[in-house]
Amino acid sequence: MTEDAAAIQVHSLVKSYGRLRAVDGVDFSVRPGEIFGLIGPNGAGKTTTIECLEGLRAADGGRVRVLGLDPAADGQELRERIGVQLQQSALPDDMKVWEALDLFASYYRRPAPWKPLLERLGIADKRQTRFARLSGGQKQRLFIALALVNDPELVFLDELTTGLDPHARRSMWDLVKGIRERGKTVLLTTHFMEEAEFLCDRVLVLDHGRIVALDSPSELVRGLAREVRVLFTVESPLEAAALRAVPGVSRVEVNGSRVLVEGRGDRLICLVVNALDARSVRFRDLRTEQAGLEDVFLALTARPGPDGGAR
Amino acid sequence: MRGFWKLALVEIKIYLRQPEAAFFTLAFPLVLLFIFGSIYGNAPNELFGGRGMVDVSTPAYLAMIIGSTGLLSIAISISSYREKGVLRRYRATPLRPAAVLASQVVVHFLMTLVGAVLLIASARAVYGLRFPGRAGPVALGFALSALSFFAVGFLVASLARTARAAYIVGLVLYFPNLFLSGATIPKETFPPAIRSAGKFIPLTHVVDLLQGLWFGDPWGRHALAIGVLAGLFVLGVAVSAKAFRWE
Numbered sequence: 163m164t165e166d167a168a169a170i171q172v173h174s175l176v177k178s179y180g181r182l183r184a185v186d187g188v189d190f191s192v193r194p195g196e197i198f199g200l201i202g203p204n205g206a207g208k209t210t211t212i213e214c215l216e217g218l219r220a221a222d223g224g225r226v227r228v229l230g231l232d233p234a235a236d237g238q239e240l241r242e243r244i245g246v247q248l249q250q251s252a253l254p255d256d257m258k259v260w261e262a263l264d265l266f267a268s269y270y271r272r273p274a275p276w277k278p279l280l281e282r283l284g285i286a287d288k289r290q291t292r293f294a295r296l297s298g299g300q301k302q303r304l305f306i307a308l309a310l311v312n313d314p315e316l317v318f319l320d321e322l323t324t325g326l327d328p329h330a331r332r333s334m335w336d337l338v339k340g341i342r343e344r345g346k347t348v349l350l351t352t353h354f355m356e357e358a359e360f361l362c363d364r365v366l367v368l369d370h371g372r373i374v375a376l377d378s379p380s381e382l383v384r385g386l387a388r389e390v391r392v393l394f395t396v397e398s399p400l401e402a403a404a405l406r407a408v409p410g411v412s413r414v415e416v417n418g419s420r421v422l423v424e425g426r427g428d429r430l431i432c433l434v435v436n437a438l439d440a441r442s443v444r445f446r447d448l449r450t451e452q453a454g455l456e457d458v459f460l461a462l463t464a465r466p467g468p469d470g471g472a473r
Numbered sequence: 474m475r476g477f478w479k480l481a482l483v484e485i486k487i488y489l490r491q492p493e494a495a496f497f498t499l500a501f502p503l504v505l506l507f508i509f510g511s512i513y514g515n516a517p518n519e520l521f522g523g524r525g526m527v528d529v530s531t532p533a534y535l536a537m538i539i540g541s542t543g544l545l546s547i548a549i550s551i552s553s554y555r556e557k558g559v560l561r562r563y564r565a566t567p568l569r570p571a572a573v574l575a576s577q578v579v580v581h582f583l584m585t586l587v588g589a590v591l592l593i594a595s596a597r598a599v600y601g602l603r604f605p606g607r608a609g610p611v612a613l614g615f616a617l618s619a620l621s622f623f624a625v626g627f628l629v630a631s632l633a634r635t636a637r638a639a640y641i642v643g644l645v646l647y648f649p650n651l652f653l654s655g656a657t658i659p660k661e662t663f664p665p666a667i668r669s670a671g672k673f674i675p676l677t678h679v680v681d682l683l684q685g686l687w688f689g690d691p692w693g694r695h696a697l698a699i700g701v702l703a704g705l706f707v708l709g710v711a712v713s714a715k716a717f718r719w720e
Contacts, residue, residue, distance in 0.1 A: 246565040251558035269476040
């Protein structure tokens with residue numbers, strides 16, 4: 163990919179705080195129209211990276227281009243063209259929702275009309291509400307609206323859904339998908355692997371300021387090559403041997419009417435079901451457990467802690 | 474300048490929505506005026522060198538408004554904006570950082586001015602306030618005093634790590650300034666020891682300057698006050714420029 167074509171281009175980015183190397187030689191690029199995720203444990207360097215890209219923090223080393231601009235030198239120009247939702251920020255308590263949008267719109271050369279934005283984000287009925295009176299989800303919606311008020315080409319979302327309940331989180335996901343459908347590029351950080359798996363085209367896993375993996379969520383999961391588990395309840399007795407003979411199966415456990423089958427292969431579930439069917443074994447409550455991005459995350463960033471577990 | 478005036482306008486609205494901020498700037502001086510005015514009236518009084526209580530107190534109350542705006546309002550609002558992340562959010566827009574700080578100066582200066590006009594108008598309407606001086610010098614002296622105390626407010630906000638610390642430091646500075654400077658209780662009633670201690674209180678110089686100009690003194694008679702206030706301004710701006718943090 164040529165540099166001009168990339169929305170974000172990062173070469174050996176380095177940023178230290180005192181003796182701590184928060185970001186230690188990171189390279190990646192983000193394509194236009196992509197939803198790109200940064201994940202990693204607390205303190206992995208996600209927010210520092212994103213703030214270097216936004217021009218809010220000066221990198222100590224490396225080369226960064228965002229929309230073809232150097233954030234350190236052309237921060238003013240860059241901020242005209244990007245939308246930013248920060249992990250920790252606020253508005254004055256007594257500022258009303260409409261005032262915030264009207265105000266932020268006035269900061270840009272080419273503001274988008276903000277009334278339709280309020281409608282789209284579902285906070286049109288909160289126009290007259292002061293910031294301090296908004297719920298956590300409403301505040302996040304307002305911050306997304308502010309991030310979109312300049313009709314940006316690229317949107318940064320830093321831990322958008324932290325602290326939100328599952329309903330609010332799901333509706334944020336729809337909003338993010340909607341942003342991309344409008345042709346914008348999205349770079350987000352998250353703690354929720356489910357979220358990265360659902361939203362991101364590609365995910366970069368950071369740990370101790372270094373890249374430990376960069377791929378699409380499904381490829382990352384496939385790379386882990388974890389076994390699939392199939393669990394079900396049988397209504398008539400079952401010979402474990404009958405299932406052990408199924409190709410790919412590595413383990414069968416029968417515990418009364420509960421059966422657990424472990425194995426590999428994309429067709430494992432299908433083969434198990436066929437084997438049951440062929441023997442006229444009636445079964446119910448069948449479910450499967452597969453490795454997800456969370457397993458990938460834990461495997462890649464695992465480390466022994468004082469309690470023996472992962473940090 | 475894009476965004477600057479709108480920010481200033483919104484900040485004014487926000488200021489007026491906070492009753493506690495508006496109280497010290499707009500209401501409290503009037504409360505003092507009416508309490509002391511109803512006790513002493515504004516008849517010429519030997520204690521005040523043959524001047525009326527209200528004539529002497531009104532310029533002193535102007536100093537009080539300036540002190541509370543600088544040491545409390547500015548210090549607290551800027552440090553709490555920083556603590557909450559409001560400044561961070563503004564920084565992620567093309568708005569120039571200087572515009573954010575300048576809007577605070579504009580808003581607080583305007584509010585101080587409104588407080589002053591309310592006070593003077595009330596004193597004139599109710600107690601027949603006399604004004605032997607000239608408006609130009611008083612306005613200039615008022616502006617100099619305000620800028621120098623605003624600079625101190627910025628200094629407090631720059632050095633305090635948290636909004637709570639700024640609040641406490643602001644209060645600790647404010648009360649001695651308020652009571653020992655003659656801004657509330659006329660200096661003429663102080664014992665000599667406190668009067669001389671008051672010379673080391675910055676707000677005393679605002680009271681001296683504004684009272685002097687109010688009664689038509691030439692600038693030259695207040696060189697010390699002007700020097701102290703200009704020095705405070707330079708100190709506040711220089712230290713803030715070095716120590717100010719956005720987050």
